[in-house]
Amino acid sequence: MKVDFYRHGLTAADASAVASVLDSPFLTTGSVSRQVETQLCDYFGTPHALLTSSWTNGALATLLAMGVGPGDEVIVPAMTFIASANIVELLGAKTVLVDVDPGTLLMTPEIAAAAVSSHTKAVIPVHLYGQMVDMAALRQNLDEAAAPNQKIYILEDCAHCFEGRFDGCRPGTYSDAASFSFYATKNVTCGEGGAVIFREAGLYERALETRMHGMTASAVDRFKGGRYNHWDMTRLGVKANLPDLLAALLPSQIETIDGRLPERQALSERYREQLSDTPIRLPGRSVNSLDACHLFAIGVAEGCRDRAIFLLNDAGISVTVNYRALPELRYYGDRYPEAAERCPAAMAWGRQTISLPLYPGLPREAQDFVISVLKEKIVPLMSKER
Numbered sequence: 001m002k003v004d005f006y007r008h009g010l011t012a013a014d015a016s017a018v019a020s021v022l023d024s025p026f027l028t029t030g031s032v033s034r035q036v037e038t039q040l041c042d043y044f045g046t047p048h049a050l051l052t053s054s055w056t057n058g059a060l061a062t063l064l065a066m067g068v069g070p071g072d073e074v075i076v077p078a079m080t081f082i083a084s085a086n087i088v089e090l091l092g093a094k095t096v097l098v099d100v101d102p103g104t105l106l107m108t109p110e111i112a113a114a115a116v117s118s119h120t121k122a123v124i125p126v127h128l129y130g131q132m133v134d135m136a137a138l139r140q141n142l143d144e145a146a147a148p149n150q151k152i153y154i155l156e157d158c159a160h161c162f163e164g165r166f167d168g169c170r171p172g173t174y175s176d177a178a179s180f181s182f183y184a185t186k187n188v189t190c191g192e193g194g195a196v197i198f199r200e201a202g203l204y205e206r207a208l209e210t211r212m213h214g215m216t217a218s219a220v221d222r223f224k225g226g227r228y229n230h231w232d233m234t235r236l237g238v239k240a241n242l243p244d245l246l247a248a249l250l251p252s253q254i255e256t257i258d259g260r261l262p263e264r265q266a267l268s269e270r271y272r273e274q275l276s277d278t279p280i281r282l283p284g285r286s287v288n289s290l291d292a293c294h295l296f297a298i299g300v301a302e303g304c305r306d307r308a309i310f311l312l313n314d315a316g317i318s319v320t321v322n323y324r325a326l327p328e329l330r331y332y333g334d335r336y337p338e339a340a341e342r343c344p345a346a347m348a349w350g351r352q353t354i355s356l357p358l359y360p361g362l363p364r365e366a367q368d369f370v371i372s373v374l375k376e377k378i379v380p381l382m383s384k385e386r
């Protein structure tokens with residue numbers, strides 16, 4: 001049986017939303033993007049939002065707007081996708097890789113606060129797999145760890161967590177900025193895309209510029225009033241805007257995202273129940289968290305992960321690895337050789353983990369098949385390994 005890792009749920013209505021942008025003379029960032037930004041502000045209860053061409057470019061524009069650069073340190077968990085740290089490296093700042101909780105696999109407020117130094121400029125908590133870090137506690141711990149005149153920014157990595165909450169609070173409630181991904185496999189997708197939300201007007205206005213080369217006027221504004229308007233460049237930026245062509249795919253998904261969560265929860269719960277009596281390791285649940293259930297990751301015995309992937313693939317099941325810990329990768333291992341020892345929980349999980357197929361619409365028989373292959377082929381492999 002062939003089981004896909006992911007399938008999008010876009011429909012003919014989404015295709016006609018794109019077609020109507022094609023019918024207009026304006027293809028890049030314009031009125032459709034503005035409408036989606038307003039929709040995001042309403043959804044998250046934040047005053048400002050910017051659509052971006054990806055999580056990566058949006059987060060890079062945001063760190064630029066925060067003034068992160070050489071001499072600064074940014075704290076990032078070692079269990080995440082490379083993008084969370086690459087944006088720090090690209091700006092010439094130092095990534096301070098920290099460990100995660102061995103149960104939830106999330107960076108904790110205590111771990112982050114312990115890594116604060118007088119050079120710390122920002123922290124990037126990652127809501128891994130859809131579960132949120134306790135953001136209120138993180139804010140408080142960082143405030144306590146900071147020197148009297150030290151401002152420590154928080155940029156939330158919400159690539160896995162659009163619809164999740166912690167203590168009823170959505171992303172963006174306690175941070176300076178929260179960055180989302182609309183990449184092909186995400187819970188809300190337009191193929192490639194992202195967004196950043198902000199509480200403070202000043203940071204938003206700077207990011208509005210760093211999203212577009214540092215220019216003081218958008219494409220629409222340059223032609224406002226039916227004539228060409230000059231613009232200035234006051235700071236260095238990147239090109240990180242999202243065109244209306246892709247933005248047109250987002251409104252219907254944002255509108256329905258909360259209604260689609262129960263199906264993701266039910267699929268995750270079923271994996272959990274069915275695997276609970278096996279030696280397969282499951283991430284712990286973070287207290288008070290409403291999980292966005294973006295990925296369902298399991299842990300198998302360390303030495304047999306690659307063989308397990310082979311057996312799953314051989315049975316027709318598509319899986320991924322999210323993630324090998326950053327110090328395991330050559331660039332980060334070479335650059336920060338002491339990080340691996342400092343991050344044992346992330347390193348161990350990164351050698352065990354496999355992500356299983358999960359998407360709304362995953363047929364019941366397909367999930368049953370995945371579970372049966374795990375029980376019949378992977379569990380015996382694990383006991384041999386011990």
Ligand SMILES: Cc1ncc(COP(=O)(O)O)c(C=O)c1O
Nearest residue numbers: 054055056081083159181182183
């Ligand atoms: C945790 C995490 N952060 C950042 C990103 C980067 O997102 P994008 O591909 O939109 O740049 C991803 C993408 O998969 C991710 O999983």
